[in-house]
């Protein structure tokens with residue numbers, strides 16, 4: 536028996552020395568000290584021995600057990616720290632390696648232009664408002680006094696969703712929504728996307744942006760329209776900018792006009808940007824047609840108003856010297872980055 540104990544101790548020692556993983560060491564523990572382990576068996580079988588022998592062997596077995604336990608503790612500790620070291624080594628990061636490079640975006644020139652236009656109108660007491668891009672035919676045409684035979688209604692110009700719903704072709708339907716929901720005095724501006732069934736070329740895009748404006752109050756005249764829009768031009772293009780108004784036609788205004796700004800490139804002398812004329816057309820405007828005010832239930836004897844609408848892309852292109860509208864929608868960072 537004593538021999539057997541010695542042998543167990545030696546074997547355990549050897550196996551633990553050779554153990555390369557925690558699992559190896561655990562195998563040894565189970566083999567020697569487990570429920571059916573070699574040492575456990577010996578201790579169990581001692582009941583049959585004479586008391587003297589039992590004492591002697593018990594002591595020796597306990598001695599072996601505590602030695603094996605001690606060796607196991609050491610081996611476990613050792614293997615765990617080795618595993619930890621290996622893990623650290625595998626997880627080592629090279630802090631000198633260059634990181635992933637994320638390019639920071641910049642504001643789109645259309646966004647910059649809308650923000651600038653908004654800043655000017657806010658400074659004049661206008662409130663920002665918005666309408667949906669998917670509109671009713673009624674708000675986009677009928678309520679804006681565009682008769683049933685108006686050419687813009689033709690399917691070639693308008694994306695129709697169905698007979699009553701379309702993608703708005705202008706921001707003017709926001710006027711209708713405003714008139715239906717607010718009482719005068721009204722002073723709002725509304726930037727947003729518009730859609731027209733145009734084939735893209737250097738100056739046309741099926742999606743573009745407009746900023747609409749509407750003022751309704753007692754005693755509003757064409758002089759207010761001219762004052763506000765002239766002030767807008769000076770704040771937007773510089774104090775030296777001059778404006779002129781040419782008669783025009785829109786179904787929702789009477790009288791209607793287009794406003795030209797003195798060319799901000801040449802100051803009016805004539806250049807490539809203004810095509811030699813010295814003037815650049817930037818918006819449509821007019822006194823709100825009584826038929827439009829009536830849609831909103833507004834007393835046309837008491838109230839008058841003016842409205843205007845401008846194309847954002849056109850202003851951005853003129854301001855930044857962009858000669859093709861398609862550049863605005865290609866999302867080429869080399870282009871976009873230039874307008875910080």
Ligand code: DAH
Pocket residue numbers: 704705706707747748785787788818819820821841842843844845
């Ligand atoms: N909605 C017009 C267009 O898309 C622009 C416009 C002209 C808006 C005159 C107005 C206005 O509010 O009074 O061409």
